[in-house]
Amino acid sequence: MKNLNGILALSFLMTAACTPEININPKPNTVVTSPEVVSSAAKVDDMTKNLNATLDAYGKILLSGEIEKSLDYAYPAIFKLTSKQKTFDSLVAMKNSGKAPKIVSLTQKADLPVKKYSKGIYTTVPFSMDMIMNITPPMPKADKKKTAEIKAMMNNPKKLEEFKAFMIKMFKSQMGDDVVLTTEKGSKEINIKKTGSYLALNEENKGWKFIDLAPMTMKQAKEILPKDIMNVMKSMLVKTPRKK
Numbered sequence: 001m002k003n004l005n006g007i008l009a010l011s012f013l014m015t016a017a018c019t020p021e022i023n024i025n026p027k028p029n030t031v032v033t034s035p036e037v038v039s040s041a042a043k044v045d046d047m048t049k050n051l052n053a054t055l056d057a058y059g060k061i062l063l064s065g066e067i068e069k070s071l072d073y074a075y076p077a078i079f080k081l082t083s084k085q086k087t088f089d090s091l092v093a094m095k096n097s098g099k100a101p102k103i104v105s106l107t108q109k110a111d112l113p114v115k116k117y118s119k120g121i122y123t124t125v126p127f128s129m130d131m132i133m134n135i136t137p138p139m140p141k142a143d144k145k146k147t148a149e150i151k152a153m154m155n156n157p158k159k160l161e162e163f164k165a166f167m168i169k170m171f172k173s174q175m176g177d178d179v180v181l182t183t184e185k186g187s188k189e190i191n192i193k194k195t196g197s198y199l200a201l202n203e204e205n206k207g208w209k210f211i212d213l214a215p216m217t218m219k220q221a222k223e224i225l226p227k228d229i230m231n232v233m234k235s236m237l238v239k240t241p242r243k244k
Helices: 002-016 041-064 067-073 076-080 084-097 144-154 157-175 218-224 227-236
Strands: 102-108 115-117 120-134 179-182 189-203 208-211
Touching: 041 067, 041 102, 041 120, 041 189, 041 208, 067 084, 067 208, 076 218, 115 227, 144 157, 157 179, 157 189, 189 227, 218 227
Parallel strands: none
Antiparallel strands: 102 120, 115 120, 120 189, 179 189, 189 208
16 A cells, blocks of 8 residues: 555656745744835835736636746746756646646735835745645556546545545645645535745846745745845745655
């Protein structure tokens, strides 16, 4: 059973993987401080309206299930880790597989006022998100025996609960302490509640872009973040847990 669970979990993660792992993990409502804060009241009002409008549009895309469109809001430097096309293909494949987590509610509110940095302005955006994920593993059409084993397991109440417990434990170790995972007996779905914060940047007045502040190594962060932002965020960076 453990071997089958391991194989299925790896298969599931390969199908569901959509973003590079990043290990910046500030707690909700964390305010990143900076010596310079945007001062002009008129400018602050315009920037706030623009940021809120962008957050609203971004949230609607996430709730619509059109997750591939969220890449239009990604901070471009993130694609130094994984190309935009590769990320797009992974998102589309996950969506088409029917295994993409469905976001059912999203609350997000930017920390204000926004702050200045060398290339523009930035802030953090604490969020809370509720998702539902169907954990039925992909069934290989070419391998009828494995498909039969998977179907038998998912239709066996005891084995289904064992598999869900295994998946919850694995997801918990991957997603960290800011995620709460629950499920109802007999259900093939896992409920996910995630809280955290992501970084919003507007470089050279080109519009707001976001970096999800989920788990990032220091090396990855240095490749992506401008130096002065990196210095402010450094205290929030944690080591990526080693995968077993």
